Amino acid sequence: MTMASSKKKLEGLVAATITPMTENGEINFSVIGQYVDYLVEEQGVKSIFVNGTTGEGLSLSISERRQVAEEWVTKGRNKLDQVVIHVGALSLKESQELAKHAAEIGADGIAVIAPFFLKPWNKDVLINFLKEVAAAAPALPFYYYHIPALTGIKIRAEELLDGIQDKIPTFQGLKFSDTDLLDFGQCVDQNQQRQFAFLFGVDEQLLSALVMGATGAVGSTYNYLGKKANQMLEAFEQKDFSSALNYQFCIQRFINFVVKLAKGCKAEPAKGRDT
Numbered sequence: 001m002t003m004a005s006s007k008k009k010l011e012g013l014v015a016a017t018i019t020p021m022t023e024n025g026e027i028n029f030s031v032i033g034q035y036v037d038y039l040v041e042e043q044g045v046k047s048i049f050v051n052g053t054t055g056e057g058l059s060l061s062i063s064e065r066r067q068v069a070e071e072w073v074t075k076g077r078n079k080l081d082q083v084v085i086h087v088g089a090l091s092l093k094e095s096q097e098l099a100k101h102a103a104e105i106g107a108d109g110i111a112v113i114a115p116f117f118l119k120p121w122n123k124d125v126l127i128n129f130l131k132e133v134a135a136a137a138p139a140l141p142f143y144y145y146h147i148p149a150l151t152g153i154k155i156r157a158e159e160l161l162d163g164i165q166d167k168i169p170t171f172q173g174l175k176f177s178d179t180d181l182l183d184f185g186q187c188v189d190q191n192q193q194r195q196f197a198f199l200f201g202v203d204e205q206l207l208s209a210l211v212m213g214a215t216g217a218v219g220s221t222y223n224y225l226g227k228k229a230n231q232m233l234e235a236f237e238q239k240d241f242s243s244a245l246n247y248q249f250c251i252q253r254f255i256n257f258v259v260k261l262a263k264g265c266k267a268e269p270a271k272g273r274d275t
């Protein structure tokens with residue numbers, strides 16, 4: 001048994017954290033402690049996903065990513081259940097450096113997206129990349145972060161997962177940020193022993209993914225809609241599907257409102273890296 005497999009399973013809501021910035025585009029480390037307290041006390045969210053899409057990890061320098069990861073781990077100690085660090089990068093060396101660093105600072109897991117510029121042309125090439133990153137942190141649970149709309153890599157997650165633990169012994173689960181519920185369902189279905197975490201990443205459709213077997217969810221909206229989403233999880237658990245659906249509709253209305261608001265906004269420079 002690897003050390004990774006003895007770890008507690010990542011489940012429930014996981015907030016994909018925003019990286020707080022100052023007006024000058026520097027990282028505002030000073031608010032991370034309060035941010036942790038807010039998630040735990042106000043939203044009931046006890047696990048986080050750092051430096052992912054929401055955290056703009058790929059727009060930060062390697063040094064910034066290391067510092068951000070360290071700050072979340074430090075401030076989350078004894079408060080958060082799990083801190084997973086996204087360590088994906090175009091450079092294998094950088095990704096390995098970040099994976100090693102995540103292990104050194106005591107993170108609970110690492111996640112990796114597919115390299116998206118010179119793209120892996122088939123499943124085996126992608127697996128080899130992921131395997132090399134995972135090997136840099138052999139004691140940490142490893143999650144594959146599937147987000148084809150942003151990476152442009154259309155290799156189905158179901159195909160990738162087939163036999164993955166033989167190649168990546170620390171493989172612990174999938175963060176699935178896509179609307180293809182056939183692919184998602186087939187990932188769950190092929191995992192007969194139920195040992196992996198299946199974390200859905202399209203917050204507005206989480207209820208459908210719960211039906212399909214999601215064991216948890218990673219998303220941006222759990223930063224501020226965590227309480228509502230937790231109520232939905234609770235209703236689903238109690239088999240109160242009509243209440244669960246009402247919560248999902250409420251979340252959808254909110255997300256739709258935010259999306260429309262964002263479309264109507266002119267990008268303001270220097271608040272974040274991706275505006």
Ligand SMILES: CC(=O)N[C@@H]([C@@H](O)[C@H](O)[C@H](O)CO)[C@@H](O)CC(=O)C(=O)O
Nearest residue numbers: 016052053054177201202203218219220
């Ligand atoms: C494309 C994107 O940013 N998707 C979000 C969702 O949480 C998304 O914001 C939400 O479903 C609203 O559309 C997450 O899947 C991304 C995520 O978890 C991350 O920040 O790594």
